[in-house]
Amino acid sequence: MSLVARHLEENGIPTVILGCARDIVEQCGVPRFVFADFPLGNPCGKPFDVEMQRHIVGMGLELLETATGPGIIVQAPYVWSDDTSWKRQIFTQEQPFLEGEAKEHWLESKEEYRQKKQAGLV
Amino acid sequence: MGDYVRYIEKTREYYLSEGYERPYEWAHFDEIPFTRLRKPLSQCRIGLVTTSDIAVIEADGSKRTMEPAAGNVYSFEGDIPPERFYSRSEHYDTHATHLDDVNSYFPVSRLRELVGEGRIGSLAARFQGLYTQYSQRRTSMVDAPEVLRQCREDGVDAVLLTPI
Structure with missing residues (x-):
């Protein structure tokens, strides 16, 4: 952005x-x-x-x-x-950023990008 | 106000602990471009660009396929009623907040109110969404020029950008 x-x-x-x-x-x-x-x-x-x-x-x-x-x-x-715990908890093992389907989608798009890069498409 | 979150540091540690050894390299530039606003805001046409994975529900209730025009840039009409927008994004702090109010990340109603009050002249005929991706080169070489092309075509004077 x-x-x-x-x-x-x-x-x-x-x-x-x-x-x-x-x-x-x-x-x-x-x-x-x-x-x-x-x-x-x-x-x-x-x-x-x-x-x-x-x-x-x-x-x-x-x-x-x-x-x-x-x-x-x-x-x-x-x-x-007043509770600032979100600042501490984001991106930690106790509170993963992406879980379940969201993580699967992220891994799929990463893999898609890797393949495109290998093929010289991006 | 407290201390803000250092996402670069946090994500580096987080993805390292997830087994990804090569950290993402965030873009950095020493020089920052600048263009002065050329006319009063009340005469300006304002554009809106977002990475909030914004999508549109058609009048008949079906979900529109948001196809990119070029690269990762898709656009849609600027006069769609706000209740027909929603976000498909999964990349936000799901533990702390939600995306149920489109105006908290895509302030289309607020901008329309400001047009009504005469604070800004008008809104662009089209708004743009960008699918986030990993290639900074492609963002710079394909996506950014496409957003520029559309903004020029629509006579946009200034742009609000909302990353999620």
Whole structure:
């Protein structure tokens, strides 16, 4: 997603990313980024919280208007929950990221990619 | 606000413990491109691009096949009612949250409200979804140019992107 933002920007279209994985977006380097410190899945605000979603989307629009240079990151002023255990538990053996069918699908798509790569298709 | 999750570090350790020895190499650039917004937002046409595996339910209740136009990029009409969108993604924090509200990752209703209020001019005729994949080269060489092509064709002035 960061690569797409960069490409659009290089070709004259301003962009803003709304995302939850701060380090990944920062590692790539994007023009404008609104970071929500939420679990992966809800970068635009908590489900069904219309006001919060309006605020976060609004922050993105403001960044489009006000940014004068690249690499600007602003953080949405919200805490997901008083219980921060999700931050510790994500991607751990005690709480696998993908399980059951989801893991099978992931392994299948990995294998498909491996085969395509071997055949020179990707 | 507390400390945010270091996903690069966490996933490296996680997949190593799962038996995958070669860690994923995340893209990194020293230079960041920048384009200034050329006109007031109230006159801008805004695009929306997502990797949330967004999909469409047709008016008759059937599920639309979301076929890529090129590479991993698929598109759909920008005026589809929000209740006909859903996500097929399995790659989110299933333990902490859910994807039952499309506007929490694909804020189409919020953007339409902002058009109604005159904050933004209009929305793109098409929105784009990107299937995530492993080849950064292909993302750069095929997918990103396809998104650009469609945005130009639709006269898009600025784009919101929502990774999941």
